[in-house]
Amino acid sequence: MSKSIHKPGFVLGDALDIPTFKVLKQDGTLYKGAQEPEFDKEMALKLYDDLVFIRVLDERMVGAQRQGRIPFYLASLGEEAASVGSAGALKPQDMIFAQYREQGALRHRGFSVDQFMDQCFSNERDLGKGRQMPIHYGSKALNYNTISSPLGTQIPQAAGYAYGQKLDGIDACTICYFGEGAASEGDFHAGLNMAAVLKCPTIFLCRNNGYAISTPSAEQFSGDGVASRGIGYGIATLRVDGNDLLAVYAATAAARAYALEHNAPVLIEAMSYRLGAHSTSDDPTGYRSKDEEAQWAKKDPILRYKHWLTNKGWWSDEQEKTLYAEHRSNILAAMKAAEKRPVPTIDHLITDVYDEPTPHLRQQLKQLKAHMRKYPDQYPKTSGRLDA
Amino acid sequence: MSRMNLLQAINNALITAMEKDDKVVCFGEDVGHFGGVFRATSHLQEKFGRARCFNTPLTEQGIIGFANGLASQGHKAIAEIQFGDYIFPAFDQIVNETAKFRYRSGNEFNVGGLTIRTPYGGGIRGGHYHSQSPEAYFAHTPGLKIVVPRNPHQAKGLLLASIRDDNPVIFFEPKRLYRAAVGDVPEEDYELPIGVAETVREGQDCTLLAWGAQMEVASKAAERADKEGIDCEVIDLRSILPWDVDAVVASVKKTGRLVVTHEAPLTNGFGAEIAATVQEQAFLYLEAPVTRVCGLDVPYPLSHEAEYMPDETKVFEAIVATMNY
Numbered sequence: 001m002s003k004s005i006h007k008p009g010f011v012l013g014d015a016l017d018i019p020t021f022k023v024l025k026q027d028g029t030l031y032k033g034a035q036e037p038e039f040d041k042e043m044a045l046k047l048y049d050d051l052v053f054i055r056v057l058d059e060r061m062v063g064a065q066r067q068g069r070i071p072f073y074l075a076s077l078g079e080e081a082a083s084v085g086s087a088g089a090l091k092p093q094d095m096i097f098a099q100y101r102e103q104g105a106l107r108h109r110g111f112s113v114d115q116f117m118d119q120c121f122s123n124e125r126d127l128g129k130g131r132q133m134p135i136h137y138g139s140k141a142l143n144y145n146t147i148s149s150p151l152g153t154q155i156p157q158a159a160g161y162a163y164g165q166k167l168d169g170i171d172a173c174t175i176c177y178f179g180e181g182a183a184s185e186g187d188f189h190a191g192l193n194m195a196a197v198l199k200c201p202t203i204f205l206c207r208n209n210g211y212a213i214s215t216p217s218a219e220q221f222s223g224d225g226v227a228s229r230g231i232g233y234g235i236a237t238l239r240v241d242g243n244d245l246l247a248v249y250a251a252t253a254a255a256r257a258y259a260l261e262h263n264a265p266v267l268i269e270a271m272s273y274r275l276g277a278h279s280t281s282d283d284p285t286g287y288r289s290k291d292e293e294a295q296w297a298k299k300d301p302i303l304r305y306k307h308w309l310t311n312k313g314w315w316s317d318e319q320e321k322t323l324y325a326e327h328r329s330n331i332l333a334a335m336k337a338a339e340k341r342p343v344p345t346i347d348h349l350i351t352d353v354y355d356e357p358t359p360h361l362r363q364q365l366k367q368l369k370a371h372m373r374k375y376p377d378q379y380p381k382t383s384g385r386l387d388a
Numbered sequence: 389m390s391r392m393n394l395l396q397a398i399n400n401a402l403i404t405a406m407e408k409d410d411k412v413v414c415f416g417e418d419v420g421h422f423g424g425v426f427r428a429t430s431h432l433q434e435k436f437g438r439a440r441c442f443n444t445p446l447t448e449q450g451i452i453g454f455a456n457g458l459a460s461q462g463h464k465a466i467a468e469i470q471f472g473d474y475i476f477p478a479f480d481q482i483v484n485e486t487a488k489f490r491y492r493s494g495n496e497f498n499v500g501g502l503t504i505r506t507p508y509g510g511g512i513r514g515g516h517y518h519s520q521s522p523e524a525y526f527a528h529t530p531g532l533k534i535v536v537p538r539n540p541h542q543a544k545g546l547l548l549a550s551i552r553d554d555n556p557v558i559f560f561e562p563k564r565l566y567r568a569a570v571g572d573v574p575e576e577d578y579e580l581p582i583g584v585a586e587t588v589r590e591g592q593d594c595t596l597l598a599w600g601a602q603m604e605v606a607s608k609a610a611e612r613a614d615k616e617g618i619d620c621e622v623i624d625l626r627s628i629l630p631w632d633v634d635a636v637v638a639s640v641k642k643t644g645r646l647v648v649t650h651e652a653p654l655t656n657g658f659g660a661e662i663a664a665t666v667q668e669q670a671f672l673y674l675e676a677p678v679t680r681v682c683g684l685d686v687p688y689p690l691s692h693e694a695e696y697m698p699d700e701t702k703v704f705e706a707i708v709a710t711m712n713y
Contacts, residue, residue: 095461129494138493145460146493150484156453157460157485164461167413167439174457186477190450197445198454352491353530355500355554358583358630 016224016231020239020271023246026299028307030246037246038253041314043088047108047245048309049323050084051302054104056327057113058276060335061120061134065280069339070120074135076101078243078275081301082207084108085248086175086268090256093172095161096144097154100135101207102177109142113330117338124344129352152182155191155204159265162200166263173201173259175252180269181212183226192233192267201259203252204230204267207242209274214287230267242270243301246308273299346372346382389572394565397540397573398428398505401547402466404577406436409464411501412551414441416451416468425470426507426566452478452504456485459499464551472508472560473517479525486556487531500554505547507563508536509601509651510697515690521652521683526558527629527661533557534628535582536600540571545580546626553582562601569604585632587639591621594645594707597636597662599625602649602698609703618711628658636662637669644675645710649698654682676713681706 023034030036039047058075065073076083083104087096096105103116115127119137122130127139128146138146145154145161158176165172182188183206195202206226210217217225230237236258240251248270255266273296277284284293309315346369350361357365369386376383392400406412414429420443423430432441444451448469455467469475475482482504490498510519526532533555537543543561550557562569588603589610598606603624610620621639625631640646646666648659663678681698689696 097457127494127496128492131494132492136492138496140493140496146489146497148485148488148492150480153453153481153485156450156481157457159450160454160457160459160465161461162457163454164458164463167463186449187453187481190445190447191453193445193447194450194454198442352493352495354533355490355498360630360633 013223016228018224018227018237018239020241021247021251022241022244023250024244024304024308026304026307028304028311035250037249039088039249044309044312044314047084047088048305048315050104050108051080051245051305052323053107053327054080054084055302056324057103057116057331060328060331062276062280064335070134072133072135072280073120074100074279075276076103078296078301079207079209079272080104081245081305082205082242082248082270082272083177085245086205086252089249089252090175091172093143093170094256095165095172095174097158097161097174097176098144098147099151099154099178099182100147100149101179103135103137105177106137106139106142106144109139109144111137111139111142111144113334114338115139117334118341121338121341122343123338123341125341126344129348130344152178152185152187152191154178155182155187156194158202158204159191159195159198159200162195162202162265163198166199166201171260173203173256175203175205177205177207179212180206180208180217180226181215181220183229184220192230192235192265195265196233196235199263200265201263202265203255203259204265205252206267206269207272208269209272211274211278211288213278213282214284225269227267227269235265235267237267237269239269239271242272243299243304245301245305272301342385343381345385345388390575391570392540392573393567394537394540394543394561394569395426395428395567397543398547398561399430400573401544402429402432403435405464405548405551406432406440408577410440411462412440412464412466413458414466414468415444417444417446417470419443419468424468426563428505428561429468448474448477449481452481452486455502455504456481456489456499459502459556460489460497462501464501464503466503466505466551469504469506471518472506472522473520475506475522482526482532482558483529487529491531498554499556502556503547503550504556504558506558506560507566508560509562509564510688510693511564511601513690513693516687519688521650523560523628524652524656524658527658531556532629533582534560535626536560536562536628537626538562538600538603538624539565539569540573542580542626544573545578546582548577549579549582552579557582560600564601565604580626583627583630583632585635586624586626587621587635588624589620589622591619591643593619593643594621594647594710595636595639595643596620596622596703596707597625597646597648598650599628602651605698605700605703606649608700609707612700612704613707616708618707620707631662633665633669637666640666640670641673644673646678647681647703647706647710648678649681649703651683651698653685654680655685657682676710679706679710
């Protein structure tokens with residue numbers, strides 16, 4: 001029951017003052033009162049490997065796009081800790097619904113360098129059969145639901161997926177990533193409300209990176225960030241420093257425990273900054289200052305985590321050099337191989353529209369193939385394999 | 389056999405599906421304890437519990453988004469949209485997500501377990517927002533199946549087939565017939581095929597094609613034509629997507645004439661697709677142009693509903709005009 005008042009008194013939109021959970025300082029030491037993470041050295045180094053892999057991958061793929069080798073790319077520069085740290089705290093059976101900037105979570109699950117390349121080059125080994133633009137990854141084996149471009153559509157889906165896990169009575173939850181811009185979509189509000197009311201064990205993880213393409217978060221919403229929305233929907237909510245891998249890890253581990261214990265959703269708002277462009281189609285120099293970027297570059301999440309590893313005596317400059325060199329060489333080799341692989345055969349134009357191609361689709365493919373036989377030079381990628 | 393109206397047949401199909409498969413889950417606005425505003429989900433919550441039959445918040449995009457996720461997880465999600473007129477907030481989830489889930493993932497994931505039930509159509513003095521027939525919007529989207537029953541027997545058999553089909557299906561229920569259509573329905577479990585038309589009256593002179601509630605109008609028009617000595621063949625398309633081209637074309641090749649009728653507006657209605665396909669595949673057999681008897685290209689009216697509707701007399705006139713072409 002709400003208590004009564006007898007004079008009009010507003011609760012102001014900025015009444016909430018949600019704190020930010022931090023563990024690690026930029027120099028790699030812990031804040032007073034903060035705790036060491038619950039993982040061991042092996043896990044610590046695995047997480048670092050994921051971070052470095054993604055940074056090198058992003059750098060190489062942005063370069064490949066500039067060279068015209070792939071049509072599009074979208075880097076996670078500056079936000080790697082949010083996806084790697086959260087994925088690290090989950091179990092392999094937990095489903096991931098990503099937005100599109102969470103390659104770190106996918107890498108952590110074990111997506112191979114070849115799988116990344118095959119998807120980005122839309123070749124015949126791409127699990128998505130060359131149907132979506134680069135970075136729209138997905139893998140059933142790794143419980144990573146295939147990415148789609150529309151913003152926020154994954155949010156109510158993650159609620160439904162988690163509801164199914166609850167019905168099955170299994171030790172599994174669902175994590176759903178999205179940006180602070182997507183939190184303005186109707187699907188965000190619909191999805192959080194559905195999850196709260198229907199008691200779905202879903203972890204909603206908002207990467208608040210400050211910008212939706214060019215629009216700063218101050219022009220996206222008012223009030224106390226995305227976190228305040230969670231509280232409005234009756235959802236347990238935590239704001240965390242998204243550049244602090246240890247904090248993101250601890251927040252997600254706690255969220256997982258809470259979601260499964262209470263059969264209820266959790267919202268995490270991870271505060272970060274998109275150091276690069278929105279995508280290869282964007283140029284941030286038109287909407288933000290070099291100074292601002294430089295300030296955030298000093299808060300590099302990978303460097304912060306490396307300082308912690310170094311302080312622990314778990315990492316050396318020599319290891320650092322070797323790791324970067326290894327990833328660079330593996331990625332380049334995989335890129336060269338993926339580039340040479342052909343696109344899927346034309347038969348895959350009509351598979352997977354339905355569980356089986358309908359007679360109507362078979363007829364359309366037959367007509368297309370007849371046309372391609374007449375004009376093979378017009379369709380060089382597939383016309384040589386019409387009867388494959 | 390039991391006498392049932394169309395709503396009871398739907399309710400019976402849902403009970404059958406939920407008894408046979410504990411992965412089947414029903415939800416939507418007011419579908420829980422209340423049993424839905426039309427009572428299609430009556431007693432499901434009592435029989436199967438709140439976890440499998442429940443109310444949702446009032447958010448169509450949330451309902452279908454949630455349903456997509458639940459279906460991709462492996463459940464048979466049956467989502468009710470209270471009126472077809474209110475399905476549009478979910479248009480993005482249906483067109484960009486449901487329809488493309490399997491294709492975009494290379495079959496890593498699919499929402500084949502999803503069935504969207506929604507009442508459609510006019511004749512109930514419902515005005516703009518309780519009368520529309522939105523099937524053509526969805527028929528333009530590969531990856532969906534669209535099914536429309538015309539009577540209680542079909543409603544049960546087609547709904548069971550839709551729930552079990554390994555593709556997402558939108559099941560449009562003719563709400564004008566919910567209580568008006570009564571017929572014998574088998575007690576046992578049965579399915580009717582999706583994508584297969586049904587010839588309900590054989591004839592030699594003119595093919596008359598419709599689906600759902602409009603079948604009643606088409607059949608009456610055929611009887612009226614019969615009294616004038618015109619022998620119509622009446623076909624119920626039953627599925628809009630995929631649709632049974634072969635059955636329609638075979639009939640037109642026999643009669644040489646085709647009248648298509650639907651409640652939705654004329655322009656870009658599904659009748660246009662049928663007309664285009666038939667002229668392509670049976671051009672030399674046609675004795676007259678394919679004729680469409682549809683709603684006018686206006687928002688669905690209230691005070692002029694009778695005039696708007698493609699009723700028996702309009703369909704009859706089209707048959708006569710086709711015969712005299």
